[in-house]
Amino acid sequence: MKIAIASGKGGTGKTTVSVNLAAYMSSKYKIILTDLDVEEPNSSLFIDKENYDKTIISRMVPHWNKSTCISCGKCNEVCNFNAVIQIEALNEVVVFPKLCHSCFACSDLCPTLSLPMGRERVGLINHYYHKKFDLIEGVLDIGQEQAVPLIAQTIAYTDKHYSDDYIKIFDSPPGTSCPVIEAVKDSDLVLLVTEPTPFGLNDLKISVEVMRKLNQKFGVIVNRAESHLNLINDYCQIENIPLITELPQSRKIAELYSQGKLIYRAVSQVENEFEKISQFIEKVRSGK
Template sequence: GVESQPVELLVPRINEDKCTYCGRCAEFCQYNALFVAGETALVFPELCHSCGGCKLVCPEGAIEEIPRAIGEILRGKHRDVELVYGRLSIGEPLAVPIISKVKEQAKEDGVVVIDAPPGSACPVVEAVHGSDFCLLVTEPTPFGLHDLKVAVEVVKQLNVPMGVVVNFAGIGDAKVYEFCEEEGLPGLLEIPFDRRIAELYSRGIPFTQEMAEWKPRFQKLLYEVERLAK
């Protein structure tokens, strides 16, 4: 079965019997989660990053923190693979707390694979931070090259070793490969632009199950990642 547990953030609640509407909480908040005007104080919980600063700066002690659910962590198992994943509630903008909770659930022994979202924003930083290795998946197109360059700079700042897998190999041009060579990034695997792979993917079937020749290639990929990991 699948186990589930909620993920909650602490957000402010204002006691209007104590509040003098001085506005210090709103002045402090960098995310505009509080608004004070006249004798009105509003909280926008979806914008709150749960830092607790508003409670600390309130001179009247009029702010308390209450839990607010933003999603859940689910855990399941298939054969020898244990899966832990986070589900953000619809409309919630903050994925970082979910990712952080998922990482807390990871076991220390064995191989842990963290599937990061695309891009280079805060969720990616949280997913990659503290990892032993980052495997960047790109494609040989101008869009792929642009995103790869940004991602490489982020991972450099995090001081995490990295390598590259090229998906849709065979389309586009050679600029992704040239960039990897310039940066000294190891190219660890190429996955071709192949109709059969796409058809299997569309049916939810890992193509290694139907295309046995790919299993040793992914085994070699794992070996190379473990060898290069810090």
């Protein structure tokens, strides 16, 4: 089963929920935690790491072969992303790997096969082995702008190494555009983490629209909940969205987080809240 932890707004507690949920559920289930927030991966900061494997991840981009090029301009014509530019005056073709979407059109359609596809490094996958559960994280190289290919490969890596009887928890990137969609689209359940502020509500509403468009099953977790702030509860009730649990606003929790520590054991009330999430997942899993 695949569970994506997501939120429109950044900093609502996706990583807190992901790492604590993985740790909490690992006493009963086989768990793998995967960090898909490849631009700013943080899950591994909260896990005692022992040894790990490192895999360099690349994607395919065209490389121009001047000696066979006949300057027909086909590549320039077929590229929709301005990533392959023919400079006629110089008899040159220039490839901009950062703009390339790896569609292979220029390479396949070049009549003299002068743009063979080759690897370009985009980042790393770190695979940490941990006593109770393992952690996989995608890390985008600084200077790389496209997160989606690395997210896709990090999910594929997880599926290759862990069978379907694992509960796979995916700590997803923030926002509502391409990286999030890539991270959540194949999951069985999405947990949307939000906070009871106008910002949190606004971004939750957008996330809900996205989940509905993607036909995803989802529920909401309120973080930094305070008894007098009901705007998320009201919204979920009107929209008939399951509100799974509320994690309290607490200086203690914020301090533990700042030190890279787990919260569910240290703060008594919180363990119950993670039990609620676990039960919700179990219900979805058993199809009840």
